[in-house]
Amino acid sequence: MSEGLVPKKTRRLFFALWPSEQERQDLTSVQANMSTKVEGRAVRADTMHLTLYFLGSVETDRVNALLALADGLRCAPFSIEFDRYIYWRKPQIVSVQNSKPVPQLMDLYQQLETGLITSGFITKTAKFSPHVTLFRKVKNFLDGDLMPVLHWQVQRFCLVESNTLPTGAVYTVLSEWPLLAQAAMD
Numbered sequence: 001m002s003e004g005l006v007p008k009k010t011r012r013l014f015f016a017l018w019p020s021e022q023e024r025q026d027l028t029s030v031q032a033n034m035s036t037k038v039e040g041r042a043v044r045a046d047t048m049h050l051t052l053y054f055l056g057s058v059e060t061d062r063v064n065a066l067l068a069l070a071d072g073l074r075c076a077p078f079s080i081e082f083d084r085y086i087y088w089r090k091p092q093i094v095s096v097q098n099s100k101p102v103p104q105l106m107d108l109y110q111q112l113e114t115g116l117i118t119s120g121f122i123t124k125t126a127k128f129s130p131h132v133t134l135f136r137k138v139k140n141f142l143d144g145d146l147m148p149v150l151h152w153q154v155q156r157f158c159l160v161e162s163n164t165l166p167t168g169a170v171y172t173v174l175s176e177w178p179l180l181a182q183a184a185m186d
């Protein structure tokens with residue numbers, strides 16, 4: 001396990017795709033352009049990510065099983081094109097999404113979900129709607145096309161810990177796994 005973990009009985013964890021610095025800057029520009037039209041709370045740039053699987057509270061002594069499960073996932077690097085923004089009324093978020101399906105991303109999610117079920121972390125499957133949240137607590141907004149579109153080159157996935165501080169959520173990447181082309185896996 002990563003160094004620097006303070007002893008705690010449980011941890012709030014999620015698997016995610018973490019943007020590169022350039023990808024994060026691109027998201028921040030989109031967010032800034034939208035901010036005059038969106039009434040809501042802008043997500044801090046350092047917390048922007050695409051959630052693969054939100055686990056919530058996990059007992060610390062189960063984290064090694066989680067790391068082992070992630071070690072076993074196999075996926076080649078892939079790209080995502082974010083070409084639209086969407087408002088979800090119930091969670092009150094505005095996020096960017098891909099309208100073209102990304103089979104590798106769905107396959108990575110599927111492997112992860114299967115591993116989580118097999119290892120007893122979860123009991124049932126859930127629908128996966130990839131998105132990167134840019135605003136929260138939004139009361140009303142209209143969907144639209146993103147111009148220009150944003151591109152992510154996904155080279156790794158991460159296990160992230162979430163801590164809620166008075167100043168807001170702090171996300172710490174605990175571990176990350178590179179995505180490897182088939183030739184590199186043989």
Ligand code: 2AM
Nearest residue numbers: 014051053054091093095131132133162
């Ligand atoms: P989202 O709101 O951007 O969809 C870490 O908490 C991340 O996990 C959040 O950014 C959130 O992504 C996602 N998540 C999914 N289900 C969640 C839940 N029940 N509680 C908190 N976060 C959740």
